[in-house]
Amino acid sequence: MTAHTQTMAGIAVRPQAGTLTGTVPKMDARGVKVYYGAKQALKGIDLEIPERQVTALIGPSGCGKSTFLRCLNRMNDTIDIARIEGLITLDGQDIYDREIDPVQLRARVGMVFQKPNPFPKSIYDNISYGPRIHGLASRREEMDEIVTKSLQRAGLWNEVKDRLKEPGTGLSGGQQQRLCIARAIAVSPEVILMDEPCSALDPIATAHIEELIDELRENYTIVIVTHNMQQAARVSQRTAFFHLGEMVEVGDTEEIFTTPRDERTQGYITGRYG
Amino acid sequence: MTDIISTPRAAPYQSDDFAARLRKRYAAERRFKMYGIAAIAIALGMLAVLLASIVSQGYTAFAQHDLSLEIYFDPAEIDPQGTRDEATLSGANYAALARQSLQAAFPEVESRTERRRLNAIVSNGAGFELRQMVMDNPDLIGTRQTVRLALASDYDQLLKGNIDRDVPEANRKVSDQQIQWIDKLVSNGNIVNGWNWRLFMNGDSRDPELAGLKAGIVGSLLTLAVTLGLAIPIGISAAVYLEEFAPKNKLTDLIEVNINNLAAVPSIVFGLLGLAVFLNAFNMPRSAPVVGGIVLALMTLPTIIIASRAALKAVPPSIREAALGVGASPLQVVTHHVLPLAMPGIMTGIIIGMAHALGETAPLLMIGMIAFIVDTPGGFGDAATVLPVQIFMWADSPERGFVERTSAAIMVLLAFLIAMNAIAVVLRKRFERRW
Amino acid sequence: MPVTTFLLVLLLLSFAGFQLGRTTAVSSAGGRLSRLHSVPSYYGLYVAMWVGLPALILFALWTGLEGIVVNNMVRASLPASITSLSAQEINLIMVDIHNLAYGNITSRVPEPALTAAADYYNHLRGIGNGALAVVMLALACAGLFFAKGRIHPKLRARNQVEQVVNVILILCSLVAILTTVGIVLSLLFEAIRFFTKVPPAEFLLGLHWSPQTAIRADQVASDGAFGAVPLFTGTLLIAAIAMAVAVPLGLMSAIYMSEYAPSKVRGTVKPILEILAGIPTVVYGFFAALTMAPFVRDVGQSLGFGVSSESALAAGVVMGIMIIPFVSSLSDDIINAVPQSLRDGSYGLGATKSETIRNVVLPAALPGIVGAVLLAVSRAIGETMIVVMAAGLAANLTGNPLDAVSTVTVQIATLLVGDQEFDSAKTLSAFGLGLVLFTVTLTLNIIALRVVRKYREKYD
DSSP, X not given: OOOXXXXXXXXXXXXXXXXXXXXXXXXXXXXXXXXXXXXXXXXXXXXXXXXXXXXXXXXXXXXXXXXXXXXXXXXXXXXXXXXXXXXXXXXXXXXXXXXXXXXXXXXXXXXXXXXXXXXXXXXXXXXXXXXXHHTOOSSHHHHHXXXXXXXXXXXXXXXXXXXXXXXXXXXXXXXXXXXXXXXHHHTOOSEEEEXXXXXXXXXXXXXXXXXXXXXXXXXXXXXXEOSOHHHHHHHOSEEEEEETTEEEEEEEHHHHHHSOSSHHHHHHHTTSOO | OTHHHHSOOSHHHHSHHHXXXXXXXXXXXXXXXXXXXXXXXXXXXXXXXXXXXXXXHHGGGGEEEEEEEEEEOOHHHHOTTOOOOHHHHHHSOHHHHXXXXXXXXXXXXXXXXXXXXXXXXXXXXXXXXXXXXXXXXGGGTTOEEEEEEEXXXXXXXXXXXXXXXXXXXXXXXSOHHHHHHHHHHHHTTOEEEEEOTHHHHOOOOSSTTTOOXXXXXXXXXXXXXXXXXHHHHHHHHHHHIIIIIOOXXXXXXXXXXXXXXXXXXXXXXXXXXXXXXXXXXXXXOTTOHHXXXXXXXXXXXXXXXXXXXXXXXXXXXXXXXXXXXXXXXXXXXXXXXXXXXXXXXXXXXXXXXXXXXXXXOHHHHHXXXXXXXXXXXXXXXXXXXXXXXXXXXXXXXXXXXXXXXXXXXXXXXXXXXXXXXXXXXXXXXHHOOXX | OOHHHHHXXXXXXXXXXXXXXXXXXXXXXXXXXXGSSSOHHHHHHHHHHHHXXXXXXXXXXXXXXXXXXXXXXXXXXXXXXXXXXOHHHHHHHHHHHHHHXXXXXXXXXXXXXXXXXXXXXXHHHHHHHHHHHHHHHHHHHHHHHHHHHHOOTTOOHHHHHHHHHHHHHHHHHHHHHHHHHHHHHHHHHHHHHHHHHSOHHHHHHOXXXXXXXXXXXXXXXXXXXXXXXXXHHHHHHHHHHHHHHHHHHHHHHHHIIIIISOHHHHHHHHHHHHHHHHSOHHHHHHHIIIIIHHHHHHHHHHTTOOOOTTBHHHHHHHHHHHHHHHHHHHHHHHHHHSOHHHHHHHHHTTOOHHHHIIIIIHHHHHHHHHHHHHHHHHHHHHOOHHHHHHSOSOOOOOOOTTSBOOXXXXXXXXXXXXXXXXXXXXXXXXXXXXXXXXXXXXXXXXXXXXXXXXXXXXXX
8 A cells, every 4th residue: 555645646745743754644635624504513624543553533513523524434425415525435435435435435434323222132143134235154163253352352252142032122211222232333344433332321431431441552543532521531642622614633642631722622621612 | 463453544444344334224224215215205195196087087077068959839738738737737748748748859760669768869868857847947849949958868878988888789878879969969969978967957767868967966065064063162162171170080081081082093993883772762763964964073072182182282372371360360361362373274184174074984974874765854853964974875886977977976976075175274374473 | 033133133132242342331330440340342242242242152052952751742643553553663653744844855745734833843843933033032031131230340240251261261171072962872772672672792703794685574575684794804904004005105215204305305295195185076976987997907907817806905095095194194203203302313323214213203202103003093994985886785704805895984884875765774883883993094094193292201
């Protein structure tokens, strides 16, 4: 993989503060604008997402961080009135290119949602659904293995190994969310997007998920949207601050939380608004 | 294999296998979408076929061929004594006048059987039509007038092309000779085609060319008036009580379950109720709009209550709280604030319920509204029929002329229903409010 | 005095009472409204209620009971030569008397005894009406004076009026219960009379249905057979055909509408589809009998099948068309109740739209769809006009959709239309069938509504 600057047709990469030097970003967004009907939700976002790190998107409600997240695997395609401008690349390839298939893209860029949303099926079927539609396993043993491994990685295996046939909706909230993470892992994505994955969970379940995110970093590129600044500080290596549809500042998490350059960032992390 | 999980990479999604699989998945996607479009197309196609078959069979009934004959209102035949006495006038043989006039046009027809065949061209109702003219205006007696009389249905159908002239005579309703006569009448200008006022001004008749919808339409209006008069106050009151005042207890639960189930009880069962309770137990008159109206009101009540409750529920609680806050009693809150705001929704529900009642047939058969009604019913207790039942009765008659008239009657019924639904749509559009 | 005049006079009196009550209240307070407990118009309503309600209740009671009272009196007045006849014949004679009294055509040349009875009948009704008018007027006036006398600034007029209104509201909501009770009682009562003539086991299990019985003893006719099984199978056959048409078409169009169609298409197609639901059943019946049945017959014949001109297929298909919008709008609601988060979860894994629908949305919506289909089945079973016009009277025990079959509703309609004597097994059998129909559809509805409600609660 060569430097992405060559593959992005005609768009020069501006060097900016916080740009990673030396590593190639897994995903890269340039001038992303999103409109819902006449309303502009994102006003031109530039952001690089480094590989095998956790990038946290923070900011007050309605700032566009979830919207941006949903652009990264084209989930906004499912909304009729949404319109997207700009360039987003995955491994240097424009994901809104006509050549790119959203189905294939979403298999590579998985997503975990705010509220745990297990399908009304058994735990096993929840996990095996993705691999099955993508044809990742040709034999039953292979599928069993994918399910087992995914549940193990999501730290859920010991709790559910005896009841794989029971409905996924019968689990507790935290377990459900880990099931959804396992479901996302099962299709072996390269990037996992998490949209406030802990907002519906209690503190203990949240701690579980945060641990899990830290472990997953080893193998996956993770982008997490969160309201909770402590959480961002705990789990992420890089943090981007969004405000009113703009990305105000991005940098190493430690830097953002200790020496923010923009006063809006400072105001937000010190709790003056949000 | 374990690599899939432990070291994620793009490989599985960039293989040729995956690409081939993806093509198949998209083909399945397109197929599935096609099924949906096909289902809708079939449903809409059926609707189109249904409406087209009715319109194509029925539109001709709005025009009708009349015989335009010069009639001599012969005093010797009508009023030999010249008394102008009503009984004499109404008892005279008017059909003979029409026959005489027709025979005068075909002097060559002499034998009795032939004459009878010739006379068959004039409708059986021509005599009544002439009598009505004379009764309305006795001065006609002794004069010659060119009048329009009903042409017997078979000849009307012949002229409209519904009876095929190329069919062998034995299989045809009209003989070759009769066709010749008709053609001569046409060339002489004795046949006039015009708006079929009989369809709207007459009651039922055994003769297709005379049968009209007036009795059915008036019967429907009377019946609907009773239904409206009962269903509106009872339906709104019940909805208000259940939505605004009712405590949550066993009884109101029961009422609620009951209403939901009543909405799905087959309409014919309401007919059985009407027959057993109103006719047999209460001795109410058979075939009467009042009984039909009560039965239809009971049938449409659940629809109205459910729609009204939905409309009441849509009024936000803040309005109630605001009114209670300025010291209104709960009843005042409802009558002054909630009901007026919910009214468009309630009205829509009522109109839809009424449209349903207007098209309903089965329960009315049970209570005898299937009577053969020539005269327009004058009150709620008179024997009457309604539009859909009239359609049902005509649909049962084998004559070609009734097929046409049945379709026309259906078009009239549908026109009423479209008008009602249009009102509902306008109401909804006009007063729709988003909270 | 006709009914409308009665009610009009009562309305006028109540209005007068309202005005009187209001002015009396104002003057009793010496013109200072703040001294009154309620707003003056409540005093008016209070008086109007006292004027109108008692008289109205009396009026309702009388209209309900008049027929029975007068009938019994006329019956008691009949000469012994008639009262000695069998109950059935007396009933026929009473019908004749009614017809005579209302000036209708009677079934026989009126005997003098009957004419006298008819005159007596009219006479009694005249007296009744006159007495009613006097008593109602008196009640209204009494109410007026009583209420006016009670008006006092301290009278809690609003509370009293509201209490009465509350009672009226409760009574109105009880009408639904009364209707059900009326249906159950009338069906049960007549059905039990039927089951005294024909044992229930024979009715429910018998394989032969031919209800034509001899009307007079000397007539040569079969005794009538009341085995309703052919009707049940016929009903189920037609309902099954209707479901085979309506469920796939209705469900697929609901799926397309809610998941694929752009909102513009949905906005136009949906109301057009609903037109199908608004077309009266008698129109479908006409279409089935005149267009669909000959079409099915011709197609069948050209393919070499013998198709009856009243085939179950024609009636079933048309009924299915009628039910399409019913299935599709119920399914539409149910599919829309599946939370978007489930769809997002599936899309997020890289599923296509149809995979999401088939693997996630439909399984999640399944209980609700089952409920909707049950409701549709209940509707198909209870549908009358289409089958009356397009299916036949021949109660064949067959599963062949190309044969003619008869249904429960067809038999009910034909047995009760036209002249009937109310004691014969033939007429009463219609109520037996009605009871079965009501029980089956009610059970289906209760199950279906419960299933749908459980389903909704799950995703609320």
